[in-house]
Amino acid sequence: MDKEKIAKSIIKYSEELGVDDVExxxxxxxxxxxxxxxxKIKNLLLNFSDGIGxxxxxxxxxxxxxxxxxxxxxxxxxxxxAIVSSKYGDRVKNFYFPNxxxxxxxxxxxxQEIENYDEQSLINFSEFFINEIxxxxxxxGRLRFSNLEYFIFNSNGLEVREKSTFATVYSNILNxxxxxxxxxxxxxxxxxxxxxxxxEKAKKHLKNYKEMNGSxxxxxxxxxxxxxxxxxxxxxxxxxxxxSGNSFVLGNSPFYNHVGKKIASEKITMIDDGTLPKGIGSFxxxxxxxxxxxxxxxxxxxxxxxxFDLITSxxxxxxxxxxxxxxxxxxxxxxxxxxxxxxxxxxxxxxKSLEDIISETKYGAxxxxxxxxxxxxxxxxxxxxxRIGYIIKDGCLSEIIKNAIIAGxxxxxxxxxxxxxxxxxxxxxxxxxxxxxxxxxxxxFKNVTILPKGIRSF
Amino acid sequence: xxxxxxxxxxxxxxxGAEFSDIRVFRDKNTFIRKDNVKRVLGSDEKFFAVIRxxxxxxxxYATTTNLEKRYMKELSKKICYDSEYNQNVQIKFLKxxxxxxxxxxxxxxxxxxxxxxxKDIEKxxxxxxxxxxxxxxxxxxxxxxxxxxxxxxEDRYIEQTITRTNIIIHVNARKNNIITxxxxxxxxxxGYEVVENIGEKEVNEIVDKAIIQLKGKKCPKGNFCVVVxxxxxxxxxxxxxxxxxxxxxxxxxxxxxxxxxxxxxxxRNVSIIDDxxxxxNGFYxxxxxxxxxxxxxxxxxxxxxxxxHSxxxxxxxxxxxxxxxxxxxxxxxQGLGRKIFVRMSNTYFKPGDYxxxxxxxxxxxxxxxxxxxxxxxxxxxxxxxxxxLMGYMIENGKITKPIRGEVVLTGNVLExxxxxxxISKDFSLNPGSCGKGHEDFVRVxxxxxxxxxxxxxxxx
Numbered sequence: 001m002d003k004e005k006i007a008k009s010i011i012k013y014s015e016e017l018g019v020d021d022v023e024x025x026x027x028x029x030x031x032x033x034x035x036x037x038x039x040k041i042k043n044l045l046l047n048f049s050d051g052i053g054x055x056x057x058x059x060x061x062x063x064x065x066x067x068x069x070x071x072x073x074x075x076x077x078x079x080x081x082a083i084v085s086s087k088y089g090d091r092v093k094n095f096y097f098p099n100x101x102x103x104x105x106x107x108x109x110x111x112q113e114i115e116n117y118d119e120q121s122l123i124n125f126s127e128f129f130i131n132e133i134x135x136x137x138x139x140x141g142r143l144r145f146s147n148l149e150y151f152i153f154n155s156n157g158l159e160v161r162e163k164s165t166f167a168t169v170y171s172n173i174l175n176x177x178x179x180x181x182x183x184x185x186x187x188x189x190x191x192x193x194x195x196x197x198x199x200e201k202a203k204k205h206l207k208n209y210k211e212m213n214g215s216x217x218x219x220x221x222x223x224x225x226x227x228x229x230x231x232x233x234x235x236x237x238x239x240x241x242x243x244s245g246n247s248f249v250l251g252n253s254p255f256y257n258h259v260g261k262k263i264a265s266e267k268i269t270m271i272d273d274g275t276l277p278k279g280i281g282s283f284x285x286x287x288x289x290x291x292x293x294x295x296x297x298x299x300x301x302x303x304x305x306x307x308f309d310l311i312t313s314x315x316x317x318x319x320x321x322x323x324x325x326x327x328x329x330x331x332x333x334x335x336x337x338x339x340x341x342x343x344x345x346x347x348x349x350x351x352k353s354l355e356d357i358i359s360e361t362k363y364g365a366x367x368x369x370x371x372x373x374x375x376x377x378x379x380x381x382x383x384x385x386x387r388i389g390y391i392i393k394d395g396c397l398s399e400i401i402k403n404a405i406i407a408g409x410x411x412x413x414x415x416x417x418x419x420x421x422x423x424x425x426x427x428x429x430x431x432x433x434x435x436x437x438x439x440x441x442x443x444x445f446k447n448v449t450i451l452p453k454g455i456r457s458f
Numbered sequence: 459x460x461x462x463x464x465x466x467x468x469x470x471x472x473x474g475a476e477f478s479d480i481r482v483f484r485d486k487n488t489f490i491r492k493d494n495v496k497r498v499l500g501s502d503e504k505f506f507a508v509i510r511x512x513x514x515x516x517x518x519y520a521t522t523t524n525l526e527k528r529y530m531k532e533l534s535k536k537i538c539y540d541s542e543y544n545q546n547v548q549i550k551f552l553k554x555x556x557x558x559x560x561x562x563x564x565x566x567x568x569x570x571x572x573x574x575x576x577k578d579i580e581k582x583x584x585x586x587x588x589x590x591x592x593x594x595x596x597x598x599x600x601x602x603x604x605x606x607x608x609x610x611x612e613d614r615y616i617e618q619t620i621t622r623t624n625i626i627i628h629v630n631a632r633k634n635n636i637i638t639x640x641x642x643x644x645x646x647x648x649g650y651e652v653v654e655n656i657g658e659k660e661v662n663e664i665v666d667k668a669i670i671q672l673k674g675k676k677c678p679k680g681n682f683c684v685v686v687x688x689x690x691x692x693x694x695x696x697x698x699x700x701x702x703x704x705x706x707x708x709x710x711x712x713x714x715x716x717x718x719x720x721x722x723x724x725x726r727n728v729s730i731i732d733d734x735x736x737x738x739n740g741f742y743x744x745x746x747x748x749x750x751x752x753x754x755x756x757x758x759x760x761x762x763x764x765x766x767h768s769x770x771x772x773x774x775x776x777x778x779x780x781x782x783x784x785x786x787x788x789x790x791x792q793g794l795g796r797k798i799f800v801r802m803s804n805t806y807f808k809p810g811d812y813x814x815x816x817x818x819x820x821x822x823x824x825x826x827x828x829x830x831x832x833x834x835x836x837x838x839x840x841x842x843x844x845x846x847l848m849g850y851m852i853e854n855g856k857i858t859k860p861i862r863g864e865v866v867l868t869g870n871v872l873e874x875x876x877x878x879x880x881i882s883k884d885f886s887l888n889p890g891s892c893g894k895g896h897e898d899f900v901r902v903x904x905x906x907x908x909x910x911x912x913x914x915x916x917x918x
Contacts, residue, residue, distance in 0.1 A: 035797060038710050041543050045519035046536065047795035049506065064500035068523040078503075085499035088576045092496065123543070139712040139838075142895065170895050172712060178838035182896070219680065249495045250594040252630040254637055315495050330897075331795060335502045371843040372834040376864055378630065378637040381676070383866035383917030385843045387836075405868055407679055407917040432897045451679050453841075453868050453915045 003161075006052075006075065007153035013076055014056060014155065017083055021057035023097040023154040025287065026050070026070070029331040031146035032117060034126045036138050036171070041126050044119055051334035053326070056082045057096065061089040062311070066335045095314045097154035097288075104291050108278030111187035114165035117145045128192075132199040133173055136206055141171030141181075144431070148331060152289040160289050166280065167191035170431045173202050177209040179388065180369065182229075184280050184428040184437075194426075205368060205388050208400055215391040215399035217452045223364035223418060224406060224448035225357060225392075228425035228440035233373035234382065236342055236429055236436050238410050239270065241377035243297055243305075245312025245323075245340035254378060254411065255303055262301045265417035267350065270298040272307050274322055274343035280428045281343035281437035288324035288338050295320060301415075309340040325435040333434065345438040350420030354442050357419045359395035365450060366390045366397060367406060380411030385453060403453045419444040459617075462527055463609035469531045470511045471611060473538030477512040477549060479610035481746055482525065483793060488567070490575060490599040492583045499572065506794045508746075509534055515544035517770065519797050549769045550776070550784075554613035559743040563621050563649025567601035570650050575599065578653050585661040586629050591669045593632040599653065600624045608748045616744050622901075623652040624739070624889055627661065631668035638862060640668035640847060642829075645889050646903060647741035667829070671848050674862035677918020683824035683852070684867065684914045685817050688886035690846050692904030693830040696805045696892065697842045698871040699730045701835035703756045703764070704788075704800040705771035709778075713837040714871070715762060722760050724875035727810055730757040732766055734787060734803030738903025739889035746798055747789035754786045756805075757875075768800045792898045799894055807906030810881025817880045817910045824852035825916055827865045830888070830904070840871050866917040874911060882908040 007024045014022040033045040051068035052075055063086025065078045126143055146166045153159050167188060171181045179202045185191040226234070247253035255263055264270075274292025276282045283292050288310050296304045308316060309324030324338035358366065368388040375382035389401035421442035429436040463480050470478035487502045507530060509520045518537040522530065567575075579599050586595035601623045608616040624645035631638045642664045645652045686694065707713040715723075734742050734751030742751045747769050755763045767775065768789030775783035790801040818826070829847035836842060849861035887905035 029795070031795065033795075033797075037706070040545060041516075042545060043517050043519060043797055044537070045521065045795070045797050046533070047521045048533075049521070049523040049794050051504070051523065062498065064498065065502070066500070067503045069505055069525075081501050084572065085501060088490075088497065088499050088572055090495070090497040119539070137711075139710045140706070140895065170897075172838070172895075174712060174838060178712070178836075250493055250596075250630075252594040252632070252637060254635070311496065330792075332504070335504065337498065337500060371836060371841070371868075372832070374832070374845075376639075378639050379863065381864055381918055383677075383679075383845075383864070383868075385834075385836075385841060385868045387839070403870070405866070405915065405917050407866070430896060449679065451915075451917070453870075 003151045004159065006070065009072065010054065010075055010079055011155050014079060019056045019058050019083060021097050021155050023055040023152065025053040025150065025152050025334055027148065027150040027334045029146060029148050031144055031331065032119065032122050033142055033144040034122045036126055036130065036141035039130050039138050041123060044122065049332065051332060052078060053334040054078050054082045055337060056086050058083060058086045060091040060093060060095065061086045062092060062095065063089055064337045092311055092314050095311065097156055097158065099154065099156040099158040100291055102291060103160065104275055104284050106275050106277065106282045106284045109164045109186050109282050111165045113188045114145050114167060115147050129169065129195060132196060133202065136173050136175040136203060139172045139174045144168045146331065150333065152285065154289065158289045160285050162284055168431050169195055173206065175206040175210065177206055179206055182431065184431065186278050186280065190278060212400045214402045217401065217404040217450060219449070219451040221447040221449050223361055223444060223446055225364065225366045225442050225444045227368045227442055229427050230367055230370050230373045231440045231443060232427035232438040233429055234375055234410055235345055235347065235438060237374040238377050238380060240342045240436060243307060245306060245308035245316060248306045249312050249315045252378070258303045261303055263303045264298055264301040264414040266301040267417045267420055268298055268301050268414055269348035271295065271346040272297055272323065272343055273346055276344040276439065279344040279437060281435045286322050286324045287326040287333065290322045290324060292322045292343060307340055309338045312340050327433065330432050341435040343435050347440055349422050349424045349441040351422055352419055354421045354423055357421055357442065357444050358392055358397065361392045361395060364392045365401060366392055375410040380409040382410055383407040404450055405453050407449045407451065413445050413448065416446040417443055418446050459607045460609065460615055463607060465527060466509065466530045466534050467609060467611050469534045470538060473535050475511040475513045475538055477611050478510065479608065479748065480507060480509045482507045482607040484605040486603040488601050490579050492579050493596040494594045508791060511537055512547060512549065513538055514541045515546045516541065517547060521795050523794065547770055549773045552612050552614060556615045558617040560619040561621060561647050561741070565650040566621060567623050567650040568603060582627060582656055582661060585658055586627060586665060589665050589669065591631045591633065591672065592629050592665055594630045596628045598626040608744065610748055614748050616748050618743050620647055620742060621649060622646065623648050623650055625653055625656065627664055629665055629668050631672055633672045636672055638668045638671035640664050643889050646738040648737055667848060670860045671862040674848065674860035677849060677861045677865045677916065679917050681913050682916050683821050683910065683912050684827055684916060685824065685852065685908055685910050686827045687829065687908055688884065688906050689830045689888050690827050690844060691807050691906035691909045692805065692888055693833040693844050694842065695730045695807050695906055696802060696902065696904045697833040697835040697844060698874065699756050700732065700802040700805040702837035703766050705765040705767045705775065706800045707837050708765050709771060709774055714840040718762050721762055723762050723872060724757055724760040725878055726760040727881055728757055728760055728875060728878050729755060729808035730805070731755055731808055732788070732802050732805045736804055738804040738887045740803035740902040742803065745787045745789045746791050747785065749785045749787040749789060751787040751803060766800050766802065768798060771800055790900050792900055796898050799898060801894065801900050802892060802902050804887060804903035806887060806904065807881065807909060809883050809885045809907040812880050812882045814882040814884050814908050817882055817908055818852055818857065819855045821852045821855055825861070825865065826850040826852050826857055827867060831864060841868065842871055843868050861918065864918055868915050868917070874914065877912040877914065878909055879912055880910040884908060
């Protein structure tokens with residue numbers, strides 16, 4: 001399929017229909033999945049899909065339509081539908097689809113080896129995973145190796161393409177207790193590395209949960225160290241919304257009018273970086289054809305910026321674009337218009353090792369996994385069930401935590417940062433979809449409420 | 459279409475498949491998103507096929523957007539390779555059928571002009587922001603026409619058309635530095651009447667919840683007697699019994715229910731049902747394996763009565779327990795690029811005998827939790843987590859001070875089931891979406907009456 005020819009034909013047809021500006025987004029996704037049940041390879045799945053999404057601008061109004069049969073008559077139909085929907089859109093003054101030439105080169109987002117992966121390679125990799133986890137059981141697991149290529153054209157001369165690969169492993173590991181493994185990388189080498197490290201962690205925690213004594217939790221406020229996987233979702237569920245162009249233009253961000261003000265501990269520096277090498281949330285161009293960039297969101301606790309896509313930047317009259325990401329929960333990215341979305345959220349790491357931070361804690365907790373690490377983006381409140389956690393006594397992990405929750409307000413918590421580790425981990429929020437990833441350290445907070453769950457004792 | 463599907467299945471058969479089936483989906487969607495600064499409209503139309511073959515004792519899948527006969531035949535051959543990874547999967551073969559089904563709705567959204575849809579959404583939006591305390595509102599409207607053409611190598615052919623309409627209204631109220639939210643979602647396998655039935659009363663109820671929270675206190679933490687509304691009860695049913703009863707979890711010993719089949723696990727007043735035959739968001743005539751949807755009692759009068767099955771898990775159970783087990787019509791796929799898993803449809807608590815107000819009587823200090831935000835299951839650890847929009851304190855049998863969201867409920871499932879002491883007569887069913895392993899999203903409904911639970915852990 002000649003994408004350039006299709007785009008030219010759509011642009012020509014759109015001119016005939018009196019459209020002021022048009023953007024064509026075409027994506028092609030190929031992937032292979034393997035499903036594991038009870039340490040055995042269960043199913044293989046092959047997928048080949050493509051589709052097209054068209055946005056038009058007519059009389060300062062935007063319309064959108066998408067579909068997945070790419071032939072001339074069909075995409076003309078999609079264009080006509082987009083034009084009809086534009087008639088009823090709201091005016092966005094000064095909006096246009098730009099053609100920005102200075103494209104970045106982001107390294108490590110494509111791996112030829114994934115593109116060449118065949119069914120046997122997938123089976124071999126699955127066996128490697130089963131072997132790594134040893135003596136523990138993969139109850140349900142899935143591995144997916146994807147190639148995604150997208151092409152963006154617009155009537156102002158934009159012609160860009162991005163080729164990328166992803167390797168994803170998601171699994172529930174059981175050994176009298178459950179541990180969730182979720183790793184996502186851009187290359188085979190990276191996924192192997194992160195999976196080995198993740199399996200080691202899983203084995204360690206599952207062993208601890210089998211062998212260590214459980215702690216009797218009483219309600220109290222203690223120092224708590226949260227892991228990168230817990231913090232990634234807490235930061236993205238709160239700041240991913242609160243600092244987005246959408247909440248800025250709607251005025252419902254708790255940090256509206258707070259630019260230049262202190263909103264966190266001075267130890268917190270937060271960056272959104274769409275150019276991070278090997279990042280799952282890294283792109284040379286976002287899904288609107290805008291070169292991605294590195295944005296300082298919070299510097300030493302002071303709010304510096306929000307992040308935008310084209311429409312919200314136009315409404316807010318701000319220039320901080322490059323975060324226009326489509327459909328973050330599936331590979332069918334053509335089927336939704338872009339939204340301002342976090343790419344890679346980086347919390348600047350500290351100088352102390354996690355080991356030192358633990359050893360300096362007289363009484364506290366280390367929380368590695370919680371049931372669903374989210375907080376309200378409006379109020380910051382959270383209450384999380386601890387799945388893997390330890391009580392720290394005199395600088396050592398002394399007991400495991402069972403049947404307890406931690407609760408508080410994340411926007412208050414980030415004002416009470418005690419330490420940030422020098423180690424960090426790369427984490428993604430969703431197995432499918434794009435953006436919403438983070439490079440995250442361990443963070444120790446002061447005075448976090450921990451309380452028992454239910455009436456069970458053990 | 460029937461001929462196309464038959465010719466693809468013939469290739470599977472010729473290539474050595476013991477069984478094969480194919481479903482071609484045509485999904486049409488129109489959406490309108492309206493907020494304080496923009497109104498965006500759009501539409502999407504997808505065609506795709508999910509081909510499945512059973513060969514050498516394993517199911518293999520191929521999914522594609524290319525529906526050309528030659529291409530689908532080649533793809534089918536590609537997944538019919540010989541393999542040594544035999545999982546000994548067997549399924550019970552079924553009788554041929556031919557069915558063409560379509561749900562009836564009062565008003566087909568496809569027959570309403572975009573102009574009228576926009577007018578109605580604007581009206582709802584304007585009602586939402588008419589109160590001065592409401593700083594922003596969003597209205598998300600979607601209508602769908604989902605068509606599935608299904609054929610299996612047993613000569614079962616099904617054409618199923620389902621029209622769906624969904625609308626979500628979300629508002630934020632703000633006073634000084636306090637921001638609160640409130641929302642409601644309506645819809646399911648219904649028509650445009652879903653939108654037309656939303657008036658001032660419905661919108662005011664949503665707005666009031668956001669405004670009341672401005673005066674609310676933070677949620678107290680600890681163990682309380684809790685009364686939950688139908689929306690929260692629904693998600694509790696979904697998380698505590700729906701997920702653990704999915705038979706693939708049971709077979710893989712990831713569910714605490716594995717050892718409890720046919721045992722009494724809840725108070726006698728408790729029945730939890732999965733039912734794809736009612737017109738909620740999880741409605742269908744046939745699941746994605748071509749099995750009729752049905753009403754399944756997961757818990758019946760306190761006893762664990764049935765698990766939820768696909769064709770494959772039913773076969774495994776038949777062998778394991780030497781007792782004939784059939785699919786409960788819960789084999790579903792998100793669609794393109796995804797396999798078929800055991801999934802819920804509409805899951806709910808069966809209503810009881812109490813008037814709603816009676817549930818609050820005698821509670822000295824408790825919490826009334828309102829409107830589900832999200833939930834998470836823990837079938838291996840017997841736990842659950844449900845987050846609610848807001849709540850009220852219950853003091854001496856009366857609903858008193860408001861609690862500003864969120865109200866989080868957690869606990870041990872088996873203890874919680876024994877602590878359900880009263881269930882009301884009222885009933886509501888809410889549209890939602892459910893994932894498996896943080897992806898594989900399918901439409902579901904959750905619901906129930908008000909229920910009273912003693913000694914539940916609350917956080918916020």
